[in-house]
Amino acid sequence: MVRSTPKHASRTFIFVISCFGLLAAGLVADLLWASSKSSSGYHSIASNWAFDDSRSTVIVPHQQPQKAKEGSAVKDKKKADVPERVLSATFADLPAPELEWEKMAPAPVPRLDGAAIQIKNLLYVFAGYGTIDFVHSHVDVYNFTDNTWGGRFDMPKEMAHSHLGMVTDRRYIYVVTGQYGPQCRGPTARTFVLDTKTKQWSDMPPLPVPRYAPATQLWRGRLHVMGGSGENRHTPALEHWSLAVKNGKALEKEWRSEIPIPRGGPHRACIVVDDRLLVIGGQEGDFMAKPGSPIFKCSRRNEVVFSDVYMLDNEMKWKNLPPMPKPDSHIEFAWVMVNHSIIIVGGTTEKHPITKKMVLVGEVFQFNLDSLKWSVIGKLPYRVKTTLAGFWNGWLYFTSGQRDKGPDDPAPRKVLGEMWRTKLSL
Template identity: 20%
Template sequence: MRRTVFAVSLALLLPTAAPAFAHPGHGEQPDSPVVTAPAVYGNGWKALAPIGSGPRQEHSVAALGGKVYVIGGIYRADGVTTTTNRVEVYDTRHNTWAEVAPLPVAMNHPNVASVGGRIYVLGGLSGGASWQALGDSFVYEPRSDRWTRLPSMPSELRRGSAAIGVRGTKIYLAGGMRTLTPGPGGLHDTVATVSSYDVVTGRWSVLPSLPEARDHVGGAVVGSVFYVLGGRDKGQVNVRDTVYALDLRNGRWTERAPMPTARGGIATAVIGTKIYTFGGEGNPAPDSHSIFDDTEAYDVARNRWQRLAPMAVPRHGTAAVAVGNKIYIPGGGTAAGAQPVDVNDAFRP
């Protein structure tokens, strides 16, 4: 098994990757330094060892055995944004990083979930000047450090940046996008599609569509309900505060208490009956670089929201996962578009 351990941030390594393109990601910011306020840790936030290989954004995460897997995404080097197939693992007990077998296909915005001790990747986005939906799907076995190809997603269900939730042997996907063309006026092909994949039978099913299309959206299953939180519709400034809930027993959508802050590009994680939401993109406030620092928790039992301590390093295009009573948030972007960072921190409610 190939495994390299990192305790500190290293110079950016160049992995096997999808074709690169020389514009700044989502097209809102040039490749220039972004001045941000110093990180303020405390109030439940803790700084951790930064991502071993360097900055990463528009990736996904999964937790297995006390470790956080960071899968795919984008990095920038010499003004060029590149989609990566790199997979790195953060050990929450030792505060170290390791590199494991890469994805067979480079992806950003991959749809990722862990089920039964394995990690599933069900499509995502990739490409050069325009990111397109991929149907490529894989399962990762940590004991053998090996990815196995699964049958591709049906063509009508392919998208990246979907809300994800797991119940039993099924992975649920809601919304997402089929095309993301960076640059002013670029196409953001947001969808309302909802589907599920059974990891035992290998079968895809189509569920009732979202009431409205969403991408860069939060998702979680709590009990028998699939929650889809915030997100955006056809562009990062078109952010939403909606919370939709799909009862998986009867297939009916209802609307719940809205988010205090409308946001897209958020990260979500679940502890108990609460869904925690972090950061996001589309902030119109001056000097915000379009980024939110908000941390808000939704109590599904009470249908209520609670504001919590803001992120020490505000960012979007990241992902979150709970391990025990802490939520881990590696990487993300600190300005609109592609401004990836190697920040890795944890929040304890």
């Protein structure tokens, strides 16, 4: 048998070691190159995302899809290597100019889902929730001339406390249907009229069936009541009734059926201008009483907020006008007329797509009736729903409602009685 000499074995050993060394060096270089590419890719993605300390919603930045040949373990590792980012919940806010707001004397009580009617320099503020378990049953009056509250008086005991339909002919205030009591109690069909000069209340024929927050207006000598929520508080209603009225009295004993509204639901602005009746915004669905609850405890259901604008004119057919800049609800008393424009203050929009929480509105909208164009003309001091608005001597006022949790959280928090104003020039 032939054996290898020691010298030959040594050369073979050196050759093998060299091969291993070259292979190891190649692997290290390859790993360093891959690490460099991964790091570079992360920084490229991260540069497109800004940090936000609001901690409202956690999201993960978009990543390029991995090739099909890479295993799921590699994909999971890649995802784990990308840190989470925070997206501010103010995603729904629209760009708007700043307005200079001045805080005025607060209302005597905080109100949510109350109602308000302006007659000349007086703003009559009705009813509303004080808390979810307590409702108001009186009227407070704000005088725009001297910027003071006063002249409180009671409502009829049978009158609804929230979700009211309400309109005025500049002396008489017509009050239609609404929710009677706190939490999510049932509606009443009772209808009343207030003589603001004598502070006397009178009965009117009840609505054919009760409704929550129907769109309500006076048009062509008739009191029109449209939509709202049905008797379960959630189902959108399409019915439209009218009643002939004059000087605070009903001229008919029964309500007349009119053309149904194209889309039902509560919490809409309803305005008559240039002999046209407009219905703006609103929602489908609302909180309902929890089944079997002895106090009719409110339980949330799905709601759809919309930006639709409908109009009735001489043809007595509903027509679509340009929609609002974004969906908006809880605005039935949050509007004023200024120089042939409709101004709408605050409200609620579609819920947050991730947290599913209610999102309040912090913008002031203008609908120019000459151009039929919408614009965002300013920001409120905070986002707020069910505001009660007025306009006097160049000043836009709003009071009451429920505000947001803060600049980075548009969900509802505290019920307020604050009064604010800003100079408005259009």
